[in-house]
Amino acid sequence: MGAKERGPLTEPMFYVLMSFLHREMCGTDVTEFVQKKTGGRVYLGPGTLYTLLGKFVEEQLIEQTDVSGRKRTYRLTDKGRAAYREELERLRACVADAEEEER
């Protein structure tokens, strides 16, 4: 599924992709990152996180790098980075529009 079919990334999707920007991570690291980054505003349940990781692997936005016991580590792919940038640009445009309207 490409970005066009998927539509804009949801907030949890966006933050999960963001978490892989500078480092490889496993599932629990992602949750901690998102919770810390959003000050607890966005909290990922394990079902949500597992679904998103599965979806992103399927869409090749992230790829698995290591399996240690039951723990798997993932990193962002070029396609994933592009999807993240695209969403970031969309959000920036939204914010810019809103700010312009406010002035």
Added chain:
Amino acid sequence: MKKVRKLVPVSLYDIPGLETWLEEQANQSLFPVRIGTWAVFREGGVPGTRFRLDAFGNTGTEPTAEQLELYRQYGWQYALPIGRAFFLFYSTDPEAVELHTDLQTRGMSLGRLAKQLRSYKIRTFIAWGIVLLLCLLSLLLPPSRFDVQPDRFAILPRLLASLCIPYVLIGVPVVILFRLRELRQQRMLLDLHDRLKAGEPPAPSPGPSRSFARTELALMVLCILFTLSMAVQFAIQRPVRLEDFSAPYVSLTELEEVPLVTWEELDGGPSSFHEDSYQVRRRLSLLVPVWYEVTQDMVSPQLGEMSNGYSPDPEGGKYTYSPDLDAVYARTLPAFAPTLARSILHEERLVNIYWVYEEPDLPGLDLAVLAHDEDSPWQMAALVKGGRIAVYRYAGQERLADHLDLLASMVQ
């Protein structure tokens, strides 16, 4: 450990409803061991336990090690699979974060199941369409090229009588009810999927209900009745030797002037080759409460002058004489009897023979039809009085028209 069995009073596709019901059972200290139409619980459930259904992913019917570990870290344990659709997880920790914290992702997790259901719906629709089409085509298709007097609608009254049997009358509503239930459940899950995917909260769940449980129970009882009625049907329709049958019928020996014996008597014992030559087969129909078919294929120890349908080989200029009388005796509604008699007559005829029909007006009978073929020893007769029917198909040297009193005695 003691096991408790309960009928599941909620659809397995009503995710919130099933979760709620399982939590109610946990509050009664019951923990699920197996869930299908019936749920089996063991004692030892913890009150306050939360249950959540998680749709199967692409990893088969068991959760992956990664999934189990991830969920465990958040306080969720795996309980069991439900059907081929869901994993059941539970948490006894009231502080454990919900499994799914985002509506759209939750909808996404149901995506594979929703896709399977949609594909199944289409396949089922096509399959039913093909079945209906074949049924229609069977009525509209041209008759066999060997049938010299085709009448595609003549069979309908007999078909109707054949279909008024308990297992069809139970089976058809069972199939319809199962299909309706299946459609309702599929709609429920697809609607949930679509709403969640659009970021909308789920519609209120119908939840556990007595009426759902009653419907499930009724379907189960109907299924048992269906199976029983099929077994009864097959038992009743099993062919029985004529010696072991007590209902009245016209004996071929009464019809024939020459002495006759059965093939078994001629062979000096049972023979698999002739085992169906002297028997009766009962039929069960609610529209035709009395219905049996008697086959008598006998042989004369004396050689005859005339061939019949089955013994054309002359022996020293003579023929083995083996007359054949197949008869159908039935009792039905008087208004339906003439129509059914004609239909049975049509069904019993040999299709490659051109039959000449006549309907003599016989006193005391509501209907009399005689049929014969100019070029063969085959004859037929259908007699009706009130709701009683007797249809004969005969091959031999006698003329049925000369024995109408005997034949009509079966409907008097």
